[in-house]
Amino acid sequence: MKFTDLDQSLGKHIDTMTDLTIQLKNMGAKIADAHAIGILLQCIEEPAMLRCVAAIRASVKNETTWKDVTKKLLVEYNALRGQIEIHKEIATAASAIYPKKRCDICRRTNHSTPNSFQNPDNPNNKLGQNRSTSTNDVSKIPKF
Numbered sequence: 001m002k003f004t005d006l007d008q009s010l011g012k013h014i015d016t017m018t019d020l021t022i023q024l025k026n027m028g029a030k031i032a033d034a035h036a037i038g039i040l041l042q043c044i045e046e047p048a049m050l051r052c053v054a055a056i057r058a059s060v061k062n063e064t065t066w067k068d069v070t071k072k073l074l075v076e077y078n079a080l081r082g083q084i085e086i087h088k089e090i091a092t093a094a095s096a097i098y099p100k101k102r103c104d105i106c107r108r109t110n111h112s113t114p115n116s117f118q119n120p121d122n123p124n125n126k127l128g129q130n131r132s133t134s135t136n137d138v139s140k141i142p143k144f
């Protein structure tokens, strides 16, 4: 049982690990809470959770319970999930406000069709232009 991805439900993972521990105890295995907590923390491989896991591991004392640890993990998990949701919402809102323009002529997304250098209707088009297009081009300097 590994927890490797924030898309997995940490709640479900913890439930499974809790059930496993209870089953083992019911079978007569002597598992100290600290040992069970160690196994639980060992199973979390999601990179974003590792800092929290390390902090918990460093703070585990004899009186630390399974419930204490799972609560901390879930708080961290929910915070991380919340950040992901916020990022998604911002991205969605941004793409609604600034829809990605795409040039109908050259299919690039960094300019719109009227501004395309390949558009014959654009006064600045570069069609049939063989001269240098560098900014040093004297003909581009406005005359006063």
Ligand SMILES: [Zn+2]
Binding pocket: 103, 104, 105, 106, 107, 108, 111, 112, 113, 115, 116, 117, 118
């Ligand atoms: Zn274009």
